[in-house]
Amino acid sequence: MKIVVCIKQVPDTTEIKINPATGTLIRDGVPSIMNPDDKAGLELAVELKEKHGATVTVITMGPPQADAILREAFAMGADRAILLTDKRFAGADTLATSHALAGALGKLEFDLLITGRQAIDGDTAQVGPQIAELLALPQVTYLRNLSFDGKKTFTLERETEEGYQVLEADAPCLVTVLSTARKPRYMRVKGIVEAYQREVELWGFEQIEVAEEHLGLKGSPTKVFKAFAKASKAPGEVYEADPEEAVGIVISKLKEKFII
Amino acid sequence: MDFNLSKTQILFRQMIQEFALKEVKPLAAEIDEMERFPKETVEKMGPIGLMGIPIPMKYGGSGADTLLYAMAVEELSRVCATTGVIVSAHTSLCAVPILEYGSEEQKMKYLPKLASGEWLGAFGLTEPNAGTDASAQQTTAVPDGDDFIINGSKIFITNAEYAHVYVVMAMTDKSKGTKGITAFIVEKGTPGFSIGKKEKKMGIRGSATCELIFENCRVPRANQLGKTGEGFGLAMKTLDGGRIGIAAQALGIAQGALSETVKYVKERKQFGKPLSAFQNTQFQLADMETRIQAARWLVYRAAMLKDQKVNYSSEAAMAKLFAAEVAMEVTTRAVQCHGGYGYTREYPVERMMRDAKITEIYEGTSEVQRMVIAAKLLK
Numbered sequence: 068m069k070i071v072v073c074i075k076q077v078p079d080t081t082e083i084k085i086n087p088a089t090g091t092l093i094r095d096g097v098p099s100i101m102n103p104d105d106k107a108g109l110e111l112a113v114e115l116k117e118k119h120g121a122t123v124t125v126i127t128m129g130p131p132q133a134d135a136i137l138r139e140a141f142a143m144g145a146d147r148a149i150l151l152t153d154k155r156f157a158g159a160d161t162l163a164t165s166h167a168l169a170g171a172l173g174k175l176e177f178d179l180l181i182t183g184r185q186a187i188d189g190d191t192a193q194v195g196p197q198i199a200e201l202l203a204l205p206q207v208t209y210l211r212n213l214s215f216d217g218k219k220t221f222t223l224e225r226e227t228e229e230g231y232q233v234l235e236a237d238a239p240c241l242v243t244v245l246s247t248a249r250k251p252r253y254m255r256v257k258g259i260v261e262a263y264q265r266e267v268e269l270w271g272f273e274q275i276e277v278a279e280e281h282l283g284l285k286g287s288p289t290k291v292f293k294a295f296a297k298a299s300k301a302p303g304e305v306y307e308a309d310p311e312e313a314v315g316i317v318i319s320k321l322k323e324k325f326i327i
Numbered sequence: 328m329d330f331n332l333s334k335t336q337i338l339f340r341q342m343i344q345e346f347a348l349k350e351v352k353p354l355a356a357e358i359d360e361m362e363r364f365p366k367e368t369v370e371k372m373g374p375i376g377l378m379g380i381p382i383p384m385k386y387g388g389s390g391a392d393t394l395l396y397a398m399a400v401e402e403l404s405r406v407c408a409t410t411g412v413i414v415s416a417h418t419s420l421c422a423v424p425i426l427e428y429g430s431e432e433q434k435m436k437y438l439p440k441l442a443s444g445e446w447l448g449a450f451g452l453t454e455p456n457a458g459t460d461a462s463a464q465q466t467t468a469v470p471d472g473d474d475f476i477i478n479g480s481k482i483f484i485t486n487a488e489y490a491h492v493y494v495v496m497a498m499t500d501k502s503k504g505t506k507g508i509t510a511f512i513v514e515k516g517t518p519g520f521s522i523g524k525k526e527k528k529m530g531i532r533g534s535a536t537c538e539l540i541f542e543n544c545r546v547p548r549a550n551q552l553g554k555t556g557e558g559f560g561l562a563m564k565t566l567d568g569g570r571i572g573i574a575a576q577a578l579g580i581a582q583g584a585l586s587e588t589v590k591y592v593k594e595r596k597q598f599g600k601p602l603s604a605f606q607n608t609q610f611q612l613a614d615m616e617t618r619i620q621a622a623r624w625l626v627y628r629a630a631m632l633k634d635q636k637v638n639y640s641s642e643a644a645m646a647k648l649f650a651a652e653v654a655m656e657v658t659t660r661a662v663q664c665h666g667g668y669g670y671t672r673e674y675p676v677e678r679m680m681r682d683a684k685i686t687e688i689y690e691g692t693s694e695v696q697r698m699v700i701a702a703k704l705l706k
Contacts, residue, residue: 256376
C-alpha cells in the first residue's frame with residue numbers, strides 16, 4: 068500500500084503575532100510544531116504500515132524551515148519526504164495551497180491520502196476537501212478511526228455532532244483526520260539519529276505543472292480584511308464549594324449575566 | 328570550536344523534553360512518596376530507544392553518541408532524578424561495559440534485549456567493606472569445571488530487583504590485589520543469586536537500591552566479561568563513563584530546580600510585588616543560571632571526549648564533581664527562594680534537594696573525583 072500524508076508546520080503558541088500590514092503570521096521567534104491533526108494522521112499511516120506493510124510519504128508546502136517537521140516525520144517512521152517550496156507559492160490562501168498540493172500529489176501514486184482536519188493556525192478545514200475535489204477523489208472528513216481490510220477497502224469512522232458514522236471507501240481516497248484519532252508516537256531515537264542523513268526532496272513550481280495564476284497571492288481569492296490578536300480574558304472567579312452549592316452559584320452567575 | 332547544538336541534537340531534545348514532561352513528570356512526586364519503581368516508564372522508554380541510546384544499531388541500539396545520551400539523562404532528571412538514574416545505571420554501568428569488553432557472543436546475547444528495554448541492567452562493585460576503597464573486594468569467584476562459583480555480597484546496587492543482567496566484580500586471585508579482580512555477567516534467576524535488603528533512602532526514592540547476595544552461585548565461564556584479572560580496570564573505566572551519566576543527572580536536577588524557581592518567584596507576591604522584582608531574588612537566579620551553564624559545558628565536553636575515544640577520566644571527574652556541587656547548591660537556594668512552601672511536598676524543590684545529595688556520593692564521591700583530577704595533574 069502507498070500512503071501519502073500532508074502535514075503542515077504551524078506556530079505553537081497562543082501568542083501569535085500578526086503583521087498588521089499584510090495580515091499574515093510572523094513566524095520568527097515563535098516555536099513551530101507539526102500540526103496536531105496532521106500528526107495524528109501520520110501516526111495512523113505508520114500504524115497501517117506496521118500492520119499491513121506500506122510506504123509512507125509525507126509532503127508539506129511551506130518555507131524552507133518547514134524541513135524540520137519532515138525530519139520529525141522521518142523519526143516517526145515516514146519513508147519519503149517532499150518539501151514543496153517556491154517563492155511563487157508564497158501568500159497562498161487555502162485554494163492556492165490546495166492547487167499547489169494537488170499538483171504535487173498528482174505526480175505521486177497512492178492508495179490513501181491523509182490530511183489533518185484543519186491546522187491550528189488557520190482553522191479553516193478547507194485544504195483536505197479542496198484537494199479531494201481537485202483530484203476527483205472520494206473524501207471522508209473528521210475521521211476518528213480507520214481500519215483496512217488488507218485488500219482495497221477502508222472502514223472509516225467519521226465524527227459528527229451527534230455521534231459518528233461508519234463508512235466504507237475503496238482506495239484511492241482522501242481522509243481528513245482529527246487529532247484525537249490517534250496519540251502520535253514519540254520520535255524514535257534511531258530515527259532522530261538518521262533523520263538528517265536522509266534526503267528531503269525539494270519540489271518547486273517546475274515540478275507540479277500548475278498554472279501560475281492558481282498559485283500564491285495571485286491564486287488566492289481570500290482577502291484578509293483585518294487581523295488582530297484576541298484580547299485575553301479577565302481571570303475568572305474561583306469558589307470552593309461542594310457540588311450542590313456550586314451548582315447554585317453557577318446558576319445564579321449565569322442568570323446575573325442574562326445567559327440563562 | 329562550536330557551542331551550538333546540531334540539528335539532530337535539537338530534534339532529540341524536542342522529543343526527550345516532550346516525553347519527560349508528559350510521561351515522567353506526572354509520576355515524579357508519587358514514586359518518590361511511595362518509594363515505587365516506575366516500571367511503566369521503563370516500558371515506555373524501551374520502544375522509543377531510550378534504553379540503548381549509545382549502543383550501535385547492529386546490537387539493537389539507537390546508534391547515537393554519548394552526548395545525546397547525556398542530554399537524555401539531563402532532561403529526564405530535570406523532572407525526575409529517579410528516572411534519570413535508572414537509565415544511567417542501566418546504560419553506562421551495564422550495557423556499555425558489555426559493549427566495550429564483551430565477546431561478540433555476549434554482545435549478541437545481551438545488548439539487543441538491554442537496548443530494547445526488555446531487560447534492565449545493573450552493576451555490582453560496592454561491598455560493605457569496599458566503598459571508595461573498591462579494591463578491597465571480598466566477593467570471590469572460584470573456577471570449577473566450566474563454571475565459576477561466586478560467594479559474597481554487594482550493596483547499594485541501583486536497579487537491583489528489577490534488573491535481569493548484572494555486571495559483577497569478584498576476586499579470582501586474592502594474592503594479586505586489584506590485578507586479581509575479574510568481571511562477570513550474572514543473570515537474574517541464576518541459582519545461588521538472590522536480592523537482599525532494599526535500602527530506604529533520602530532521595531531518588533523511586534529507584535530500587537538493594538543488596539546482591541551470592542551463595543555458591545554458579546556462573547558459566549562464558550559469562551566472564553573481559554580478561555581474567557582485568558575486572559578492576561574494567562570497573563574503573565566503566566565508572567569514568569558512568570560519571571558522565573551522573574553529572575548529567577546532577578545538571579538536570581539543578582536545571583529543574585531553577586525552572587521551578589523562576590516560575591514560583593514570578594507568581595509569589597510579598598510586600599505587594601512578586602519575588603522576582605526583588606534584587607536579591609534576581610541575583611540568586613543569576614548565580615544559579617551561571618553555575619548551571621558552566622556545569623552543562625563540562626558535562627557535554629566530557630561526553631564529546633568519550634566519543635572521540637581519547638582519555639576523558641579527568642574531564643568526566645570534573646564534570647561530575649562540579650555538576651553535583653552545583654545541583655546541591657542550586658536546589659538548596661531553590662528551596663530558600665520558595666521559603667516555607669519550598670520545605671513542603673507541595674512543591675518539587677524539596678524532592679530535588681534530597682535527590683541532589685546522592686550525586687555527590689555515588690559512582691565516586693566528590694572526594695574521589697578530586698583524587699582523579701589531582702592524580703592527573705601530579706603525574
